[in-house]
Amino acid sequence: MSASGPRRRAIIAAIPVAAGLAACTSPRPPQPAPLDFFTEHQAAVVEAATARIAPGPEDDPAEAGHPGAREADVTGYIDTMLGALDDQNIFAGGPWSNRHTSGPDMMARFTPLDPVARIAWRKRIIAWQDQYTKGIRDLDQLAGGDFTQASHQKQDKILAKRSVGTFTSLLFEHTIEGLYASPEYGGNKNMVGWKEIGFPGDAQPRGYSAAEVERSDGHDPVDNTGIVADVLKLLGAL
Secondary structure (H helix, E strand, O other), X not given: OOOOHHHHHHHHHHHHHHHHHHHHHOOOOOOOOOOOOOXXXXXXXXXXXXXXXXXXXXXXXXXXXXXXXXXXXXXXXXXXXXXXXOOXXXXXXXXXXXXOOOOOOHHHOEOOOOHHHHHHHHHXXXXXXXXXXXXXXXXHHHOOOOHHHOOHHHHHHHHOOHHXXXXXXXXXXXXXXXXXXXXXXXXXXXXXXXXXXXXXXXXXXXXXXXXXXXXXOOOOOXXXXXXXXXXXXXXXXX
């Protein structure tokens, strides 16, 4: 039997209310993290480039089970560093976090810079900002307009070109930092870099014994193949 009269009007009136409740209770799609320095396109280029330097499962099927730059959010690390001109998020406090002990997380706060150090870091970060702005533009031009749309093979060849060698060198350095630095600095998301190499992280105040420091943690997971070999060759020639 179809609804009619007051009952029908009540059902119609309830539709927007039900829709609103459904919107409130439905899980929201993940939102991209706000950027401190990069534009969205610049961040996409840096993510694509760092993923060729340290590929993960999305970038190379052979890396299944091995996180790379994307998984560690290396782009977030670089963006945070380039945006640290005024908030002075340069040195995490320490001497330890609460990863392996109870108590306060001393790494959660950042140490204020003295005036001289702040001037020095500001100069360094501004230089990096200029290098990234120009370097990203160069990668796009070499790719014919948009580096992110180039094939992986073409991206590798572009990054190995001598004309962008200085930028690739900087990108390589920051990629390694973003993979293995303390998570407080914005990279090494969920400690995937540390887990990959079997490093449990800071263990203060207990620290590590001499035997633990000297003992090998196994085979180096980074092989000198592909873009890594090309970059290492390029760095040696600079």
